[in-house]
Amino acid sequence: MFSGAKDMEHYGIFDRYNMRERLPHWTTDECNSIAGSDGSIFPPHITKNDTLMVYDKDLCRLLPLRFLQEVESKAGVQGYRFTPPEDVFAADEHNKCFCPAGPPCAPHGLFNVSLCQYDSPIMLSFPHFYLADESLRAAVEGISPPVPEKHRLYIDVQPEMGIAMRARARIQINLAVSQVVDIKQVANFPDIVFPILWFEEGINELPEQVSSLLRLATRVPPVARSALGWGLSALGLLLILLAVTCLIRSSHRQSTLRLEGHAVAKAPPAKTPGKENGYELNNRR
Structure with a gap:
């Protein structure tokens, strides 16, 4: 057999x-x-x-x-x-x-x-x-x-x-x-x-003992499969929401840094009109 x-x-x-x-x-x-x-x-x-x-x-x-x-x-x-x-x-x-x-x-x-x-x-x-x-x-x-x-x-x-x-x-x-x-x-x-x-x-x-084991073997797996399926679906949805939240926060942080960078930036100092190349120029009449 x-x-x-x-x-x-x-x-x-x-x-x-x-x-x-x-x-x-x-x-x-x-x-x-x-x-x-x-x-x-x-x-x-x-x-x-x-x-x-x-x-x-x-x-x-x-x-x-x-x-x-x-x-x-x-x-x-x-x-x-x-x-x-x-x-x-x-x-x-x-x-x-x-x-x-x-x-x-x-x-x-x-x-x-x-x-x-x-x-x-x-x-x-x-x-x-x-x-x-x-x-x-x-x-x-x-x-x-x-x-x-x-x-x-x-x-x-x-x-x-x-x-x-x-x-x-x-x-x-x-x-x-x-x-x-x-x-x-x-x-x-x-x-x-x-x-x-x-x-x-x-x-x-x-026998009752065998019937109990058979009932357990036939009823538990479908329930476990269903629970596992719903659990994995919920976990997947949670991970997707977490990923979307992280992306939104990251995008918002980059936008804030870019705006602050424009506000702090200063123009370079202008050159002194009376001096050129380290020498003082005399005005001639």
């Missing part, structure tokens, strides 16, 4: 996982990439337009997360909530690389993990088939419609620091059951994706 010592843009991103730089399961380098976070820390200065990438070892793939809404922790720290997009498990072109065996691939809303889970017929989804095809839920009796607030996966991140404040990972494990005509007892069973269980793990709030 990158520590951010050389590049903070990759802070908290996996470099290797189990000594591997890439996964061996899928058909393209992009789908085999592990260049994501573990979900606890992300590169700083996150915006609402960013897509956060989290590597999920159970899914054996990167899970994209996109901005959902602004949130606030109990400690008063502002954050952004990120959640997987609606097409994250869509049966479309951008997920084609996760179906190396070719069609038929997993239905919309399901992810086939058999290749990375010892070839077991397991498909993962969100609880109650949230974001999945309606036919999957209709095929099973007794399963209620999904509620986004209860069944959505999300991570709340403090955007400036890139620290996860609150998170909920919710995944449902499903068993893909295929019709077996050779076994009389199940010969009439249709192909079905049967939900086994769903689980939830995460964190509600950071």
Whole structure:
């Protein structure tokens, strides 16, 4: 995992996982990439337009997360909530690389993990088939419609620091059951994706001490920057006024000296008419 010592843009991103730089399961380098976070820390200065990438070892793939809404922790720290997009498990072109065996691939809303889970017929989804095809839920009796607030996966991140404040990972494990005509007892069973269980793990709030430090780290710098900006502006204005005052006083002093110099100056003494070159001239008649 990158520590951010050389590049903070990759802070908290996996470099290797189990000594591997890439996964061996899928058909393209992009789908085999592990260049994501573990979900606890992300590169700083996150915006609402960013897509956060989290590597999920159970899914054996990167899970994209996109901005959902602004949130606030109990400690008063502002954050952004990120959640997987609606097409994250869509049966479309951008997920084609996760179906190396070719069609038929997993239905919309399901992810086939058999290749990375010892070839077991397991498909993962969100609880109650949230974001999945309606036919999957209709095929099973007794399963209620999904509620986004209860069944959505999300991570709340403090955007400036890139620290996860609150998170909920919710995944449902499903068993893909295929019709077996050779076994009389199940010969009439249709192909079905049967939900086994769903689980939830995460964190509600950071410890109070950590929340206090995070609140301090996010609130003090903006106030300090604002105060420093106003302080420097006031200092600059004061220096300009001081410089103008000094120039005015200097100009006034020079003008006074010039006037006094004209007033004190005297004309040189006139020569004595009766003397010229040190000799007295006699008047001749």
